[in-house]
Amino acid sequence: MASAEAVRSVQEVSALIEQSAHDLRSSLNAIQSWAYVLDRAFDNTPAPAQRALDGIRSGMQQQLALIEEMEEAVRLLADESTPSWQNVDLLALVAQAIADRRPAADARGVLLNALTTDSTAGSPRSCDGLQSPDVPEPPGLSASAYWIDGDAVRLAPLLRHLLVHCIWRAPAGGAVRVHLSSEADCVKLRITESPPLDQQRSASRLAALTDFFGRRPAQGGAMPSRQSSALLLTRRMVEMHGAVLSAETDGCDSDKISVCIAVRFPRHLRRA
Incomplete structure (x- = not known):
């Protein structure tokens, strides 16, 4: 019943x-x-x-x-249905999401850059930033480096909606960058938002995203920052995959900081 x-x-x-x-x-x-x-x-x-x-x-x-x-x-x-887990190529899914949403970026006058990957040599790093010398070196640009356990039905929309969110935030003439890196125990996706016209807004944007991704209440009893439906969907789908959302900065010059939305997808499903 x-x-x-x-x-x-x-x-x-x-x-x-x-x-x-x-x-x-x-x-x-x-x-x-x-x-x-x-x-x-x-x-x-x-x-x-x-x-x-x-x-x-x-x-x-x-x-x-x-x-x-x-x-x-x-x-x-x-949708409360049980996820259908399978081995999926995150590299291919991200590339397809970019291709799907490039017309939307073009219509808005935003440059959606081609996907870049981390092809540097050296020992891989775990997703907590610690060196992992016992893990074989990631195979550069080989697609096998970007396979994860995921629910493809939900993962593809997750990527598209996250790109749409960043495209809609970008001003006309702005640019969005997407980077995928192979790490020891996860695959990390970084989407760099277009810098705001007012650079002072980067710090408040970073703080608002950090609170939202961590489901932390706003400080001092303030109203939480309103986020888009695309980010609400992204947060739920990411958590369902056992992945971790975080807000990061891109750029060392304090006057030219861009905010990145990072998602660390575990390579293997952590079963209870």
Whole structure:
């Protein structure tokens, strides 16, 4: 009986998500249609009006993409099914996520750099930063260095949503960098956010992410910093994988610090 109730609950949530997304898309499609009509109502559209129409079209495309992301995020957050664990190539999944979200970055005027990997020689380091001399050296760029135990159904959306979050935070003309490194007992993903226009905001951003990832309450009874639905999904999916989220800095110059979102995925599932 409990199983039947769970199935019905999931179906109801799914139906609500689909209907809400449909209603939101309908309104946006109507606005797009009027923009199309207005664009063709003049033989020579004045430059300010043309820029406004271009902005409307661009905004509508971004909102439609955001609705699609939120629809998937809410469905995944509501999914209580047991993970299906398998050996997956994180290198291939990250590369595919970048390819999937490059159009979104281009539409926003953000450079989504190609994936880089850690190909330096030397003894690998464990994910706590300690040297691990008894572990064989990672095989450079070999894909075998980036295999982990994971739930592929959830892992792929996790990566896409994390990229989307960083793309949406970046200002026009900004850049997002993605780096994957093979370590002794885990594979580490680092996504470097585009530096904020006001560099002083990097420190507060770093603190807010650190509290959010660690599920720590805000200091002094302050309201917790609001985070995106993409990060809410990411945190849940990361924790489900037994991975660790952290906020790091990229850059030694205190005036040019960029915030990185790092995820350390254990190579092997830690079974109870």
